[in-house]
Amino acid sequence: MMRLSGKDLRCVRGGREVFAGLGFAAPSGEALAITGPNGSGKTSLLRVIAGLLVPSEGSITLDGGEAELTVAEQAHYLGHRDALKPGLSVLENLSFWRDFLGGEADDVGQCLTSVSLDHATHLPAAYLSAGQRRRLSIARLLVVRRPVWLLDEPTSALDTKGQDVFVGLMRDHLTRGGIVIAATHTPLGIDATEMRMRAAP
Amino acid sequence: MTALSALIRRDIRIALRVGGGALIGVLFFLTVTVLMPFAVGPDLALLTRLGPAILWLGALLASLLTLDRLFMADHEDGSLDLIVMSRTPLELACAAKALAHWLAAGLPLIVATPVLGLLLNLDGTATLAVALTLLAGTPALTFTGMIGAALAVTLHRGGLLLAVLVLPLSIPVLIFGVAASQAAITGPLSFGTPFSILCALSLVSFVVGPFAAAASLRHGLD
Numbered sequence: 001m002m003r004l005s006g007k008d009l010r011c012v013r014g015g016r017e018v019f020a021g022l023g024f025a026a027p028s029g030e031a032l033a034i035t036g037p038n039g040s041g042k043t044s045l046l047r048v049i050a051g052l053l054v055p056s057e058g059s060i061t062l063d064g065g066e067a068e069l070t071v072a073e074q075a076h077y078l079g080h081r082d083a084l085k086p087g088l089s090v091l092e093n094l095s096f097w098r099d100f101l102g103g104e105a106d107d108v109g110q111c112l113t114s115v116s117l118d119h120a121t122h123l124p125a126a127y128l129s130a131g132q133r134r135r136l137s138i139a140r141l142l143v144v145r146r147p148v149w150l151l152d153e154p155t156s157a158l159d160t161k162g163q164d165v166f167v168g169l170m171r172d173h174l175t176r177g178g179i180v181i182a183a184t185h186t187p188l189g190i191d192a193t194e195m196r197m198r199a200a201p
Numbered sequence: 202m203t204a205l206s207a208l209i210r211r212d213i214r215i216a217l218r219v220g221g222g223a224l225i226g227v228l229f230f231l232t233v234t235v236l237m238p239f240a241v242g243p244d245l246a247l248l249t250r251l252g253p254a255i256l257w258l259g260a261l262l263a264s265l266l267t268l269d270r271l272f273m274a275d276h277e278d279g280s281l282d283l284i285v286m287s288r289t290p291l292e293l294a295c296a297a298k299a300l301a302h303w304l305a306a307g308l309p310l311i312v313a314t315p316v317l318g319l320l321l322n323l324d325g326t327a328t329l330a331v332a333l334t335l336l337a338g339t340p341a342l343t344f345t346g347m348i349g350a351a352l353a354v355t356l357h358r359g360g361l362l363l364a365v366l367v368l369p370l371s372i373p374v375l376i377f378g379v380a381a382s383q384a385a386i387t388g389p390l391s392f393g394t395p396f397s398i399l400c401a402l403s404l405v406s407f408v409v410g411p412f413a414a415a416a417s418l419r420h421g422l423d
Contacts, residue, residue, distance in 0.1 A: 052282055052422055072286040081279025087218040088211070099207035101287055 002028040002064035004049075004071070004148055004179050009058035011044050018044045020057075024181075024195055028064070028147070031170065031180040033188050036197030042183035043080075045197070046150045049181065050077045065147065075148035076141045082133045083140070086126035090117055090136055093125050097140045104145040111142040115165065130157040138166060141173075149173060151182040163189065204289045205297040212301035222267035223305040229266050230310050233259040234317040245322045252321035253331050253382035257375055259317075260310045260335055264342045265367060267306050269360040271298060271350040272418065281354070285422060291415040299347045299410060307339040323386075330385030330392065334399060338378040341403040344410035345370040351414035355421050374402050 005025040011018045018041040026032040047053040051072030112118045115135040134157045167189035216223040275281040318328035349366035381395035
């Protein structure tokens, strides 16, 4: 049983306080939806959890995870940017992340099939549409197992079918005991605890 | 280990594909060296004397030319976030990226040196000496340049800043690289002394470069 929690988090960016005194908790098998107006600090919070921003106060702990790994090392981060190289093919992009991220890995071809990109394996990523690029990023979440998924507007650019597929994938992840934390404006499609961020002063 | 070799293979593959940076450096090196005899004039003795310095300057500028993309490209598409988050220590990932950059952009310069030496009226020994000093010295340029690339990563149009930051660090490499080549051609110094210092500079940069670059990447992310 894992539990990801943050306590008294305070984040300052560019001299402006984005949020302060923020706490959250997400036990395994549950999803946390971070909502709020633009500029309220949803992305900042995700990046703080991912270890990409250093909070000026507070701490983040993952109870029940692997003790010698940091939270970031046990998390997947799906940000606005797709982390794809246009010159490499779909297969090469995904294989790279599987080899580089390491840990428990799945078959690349099977992951591409689950996001219905199996017909485009040898296409350079430069020729993918925005929705297909997103699908390929989502395949990264599947190819290497990480207990925590940090998702920033995960369904943007996805068509309705793609959104349904993604909802299914999140559900599978939760039933396996994973944790999902998603910043979103649209309903996630799964049962999620909502955490509303207030607009920054 | 798989992670690092995957990173090296990916970076080399991107550099060699169309639009990658590997050939740009060599083409620039070629242009500078080919133009130099036209600028200096057909004085063969003068060309021989200037040859090592011209080749070294060309190689230095060519390796700076593509260095600003070292982290910038990964930062722009979000890959850098995932590299920072990964289980691979950032210092090792930086070293792997620099190694891949050197293999794709630095090594071709050394391979091109014998051909370009002909244009500067360098004989076999001189060309070999220059190629050898480049082989020992260009890693230092890449690994110190990496620090500048990491500092400039969050800045738009950081290329010029990179040059300003990195050039002072590369002056010792240039001095001892040219000194070793000249020593091999004309003497009176022995080749070994400046060459050992050149190797030492490279070894120092292998240690300092990855740590400094990783520190500035961690600090600079937003």
